[in-house]
Amino acid sequence: MKNFKIEMQGVKKSFGSKDVLRNVNLDVKKGESLVIIGGSGTGKSVTIKTILGLIKPDAGKILVDGQDVTNLGGNDRDEYLKKFGMLFQGGALFDSMTIWENVAFGLTQGQKMSKKEAYPIAIEKLEAVGLKESIAQHYPAELSGGMQKRVSLARAIARNPEIIFFDEPTTGLDPIMADVINDLIRKCVSELGATAVSITHDMASVRKIADSVAMIYEGEIIWHGPIEKLDNSGNEYVDQFINGRAEGPVKF
Amino acid sequence: MFLIDPILNVCERLGRRLLMLFSIVGRLVMFAFHALRDVLVPPYYPKLIGQQFINIGYYSLTVVGLTALFSGMVLALQSYTGFARFNAESAIANVVVLSITRELAPVLAGLMVAGRIGASIAAEIGTMRVTEQIDAMTTLSVNPFQYLIAPRVLAGTLMLPVLVFIADIIGVFGGFIVGVYVLDFNPYTYIQQTWDFVQAMDVISGLVKAAVFGFIVTLMGCYCGYNSGRGAQGVGAATTNAVVSASILILIFNYILTQVFFS
Ligand SMILES: Nc1ncnc2c1ncn2[C@@H]1O[C@H](COP(=O)(O)OP(=O)(O)OP(=O)(O)O)[C@@H](O)[C@H]1O
Numbered sequence: 030m031k032n033f034k035i036e037m038q039g040v041k042k043s044f045g046s047k048d049v050l051r052n053v054n055l056d057v058k059k060g061e062s063l064v065i066i067g068g069s070g071t072g073k074s075v076t077i078k079t080i081l082g083l084i085k086p087d088a089g090k091i092l093v094d095g096q097d098v099t100n101l102g103g104n105d106r107d108e109y110l111k112k113f114g115m116l117f118q119g120g121a122l123f124d125s126m127t128i129w130e131n132v133a134f135g136l137t138q139g140q141k142m143s144k145k146e147a148y149p150i151a152i153e154k155l156e157a158v159g160l161k162e163s164i165a166q167h168y169p170a171e172l173s174g175g176m177q178k179r180v181s182l183a184r185a186i187a188r189n190p191e192i193i194f195f196d197e198p199t200t201g202l203d204p205i206m207a208d209v210i211n212d213l214i215r216k217c218v219s220e221l222g223a224t225a226v227s228i229t230h231d232m233a234s235v236r237k238i239a240d241s242v243a244m245i246y247e248g249e250i251i252w253h254g255p256i257e258k259l260d261n262s263g264n265e266y267v268d269q270f271i272n273g274r275a276e277g278p279v280k281f
Numbered sequence: 282m283f284l285i286d287p288i289l290n291v292c293e294r295l296g297r298r299l300l301m302l303f304s305i306v307g308r309l310v311m312f313a314f315h316a317l318r319d320v321l322v323p324p325y326y327p328k329l330i331g332q333q334f335i336n337i338g339y340y341s342l343t344v345v346g347l348t349a350l351f352s353g354m355v356l357a358l359q360s361y362t363g364f365a366r367f368n369a370e371s372a373i374a375n376v377v378v379l380s381i382t383r384e385l386a387p388v389l390a391g392l393m394v395a396g397r398i399g400a401s402i403a404a405e406i407g408t409m410r411v412t413e414q415i416d417a418m419t420t421l422s423v424n425p426f427q428y429l430i431a432p433r434v435l436a437g438t439l440m441l442p443v444l445v446f447i448a449d450i451i452g453v454f455g456g457f458i459v460g461v462y463v464l465d466f467n468p469y470t471y472i473q474q475t476w477d478f479v480q481a482m483d484v485i486s487g488l489v490k491a492a493v494f495g496f497i498v499t500l501m502g503c504y505c506g507y508n509s510g511r512g513a514q515g516v517g518a519a520t521t522n523a524v525v526s527a528s529i530l531i532l533i534f535n536y537i538l539t540q541v542f543f544s
């Protein structure tokens with residue numbers, strides 16, 4: 030029980046009449062890399078946003094480091110969020126700020142670090158995602174989609190967070206850059222000791238970064254196990270998904 | 282039965298509308314309190330506040346100045362056609378300075394700023410909402426109320442009185458130009474009459490109104506943007522709502538404040 034970093038218990042969330050999360054139960058061990066897979070629109074992004082408190086669940090409980098964080102507010106929440114880094118699916122870069130100000134935002138504005146101190150950290154993180162210092166003074170709109178994604182990734186890891194969420198980190202990247210990012214995620218876990226939760230549709234990426242895999246279907250976690258068991262999970266939904274077959278139990 | 286049913290139906294619909302209205306007003310009041318609290322509580326972002334002061338104050342100067350100038354001019358012209366019949370030209374300076382300081386400068390400046398600033402705040406914050414920039418800010422432990430909303434509301438509330446004070450002067454000057462160059466009044470008498478009639482209360486009440494209107498415009502811009510629906514359509518609707526609701530609230534509060542000050 031003690032070594033779970035994140036525990037979700039019976040989490041439910043509906044938008045209007047649409048039940049997105051019906052009953053999510055999920056445990057993430059400290060220092061592991063979990064990958065969540067599942068069809069488009071099944072609530073993967075919503076799941077990690079409820080952990081961050083960006084979306085309030087209708088029912089259920091979320092524990093982080095054993096502490097109930099379901100209804101955190103105010104200063105407690107700001108402190109709590111310092112543990113996290115999040116790569117948003119759409120990048121969510123601040124378009125009124127330069128690249129390096131984006132990467133350093135959590136340091137300069139969230140922790141009041143001076144710009145002089147924050148700049149080299151921002152550059153170091155940019156280099157870690159394969160970007161050069163020369164783009165530091167540009168604005169997000171001037172970069173390609175894949176570069177924006179990587180800037181966003183650099184921002185997510187800039188504060189060396191304990192828990193990092195990657196929402197589709199390799200979507201829109203070329204295969205080589207995707208592999209660089211996979212390595213980077215692995216490195217965050219093995220060298221920095223972070224706990225990582227990633228969402229991806231890219232099976233090569235799953236095999237590279239996952240310690241364990243959870244599959245979400247119709248608002249529930251229907252399978253959760255170590256990566257070694259992924260190929261003989263004995264679950265037809267998982268089999269259909271990882272082999273990308275149109276026929277099978279998953280309905281469209 | 283067939284008479285009761287439609288009546289019940291209408292009642293139900295009315296009731297639901299009313300409940301919805303209450304819930305919106307409740308949410309708005311909560312939002313306002315939240316914004317006010319975060320204006321006072323650290324951390325402060327002086328650079329962002331300064332930016333908003335310039336954006337709201339300085340860049341609205343032209344539009345507010347022009348509005349005041351022509352309002353003052355047209356007031357002088359219109360009241361002359363009315364008062365000339367009674368040989369009461371001297372009342373014109375009085376009409377101009379009272380109308381401008383008490384009503385026209387604050388209300389027109391409020392409405393112009395609602396169109397210029399309210400819309401741009403709603404569009405900017407709405408875009409940040411739908412592109413998840415506000416969520417990203419939260420996860421980087423920066424409170425969007427303190428970073429985005431408090432500077433705007435503070436700047437709006439403090440800058441609109443300044444704008445209106447300038448509009449007062451420009452509006453009176455507009456009346457003066459028409460009085461002296463079109464209606465052939467003696468410039469010294471006109472200024473003398475203006476100065477004799479105007480009371481501190483006229484100007485102060487206008488400036489208090491301006492502060493309230495500045496608060497309304499920036500608050501509605503922030504509120505509509507912050508609660509923007511999804512997609513470009515959501516941002517568009519947020520922008521329209523911000524301008525329309527701020528304009529209506531300005532007119533309502535103008536009446537209420539006038540009642541409070543002058544009765
Ligand atoms: N803020 C919201 N308001 C209303 N509906 C929402 C909101 N956020 C998500 N949804 C709905 O919840 C469902 C799940 O969304 P989510 O973004 O979690 O999907 P996903 O599993 O991440 O899909 P994808 O792989 O395409 O990113 C979708 O049908 C979406 O329309």
Ligand SMILES: [Mg+2]
Nearest residue numbers: 073074118196
């Ligand atoms: Mg998603």
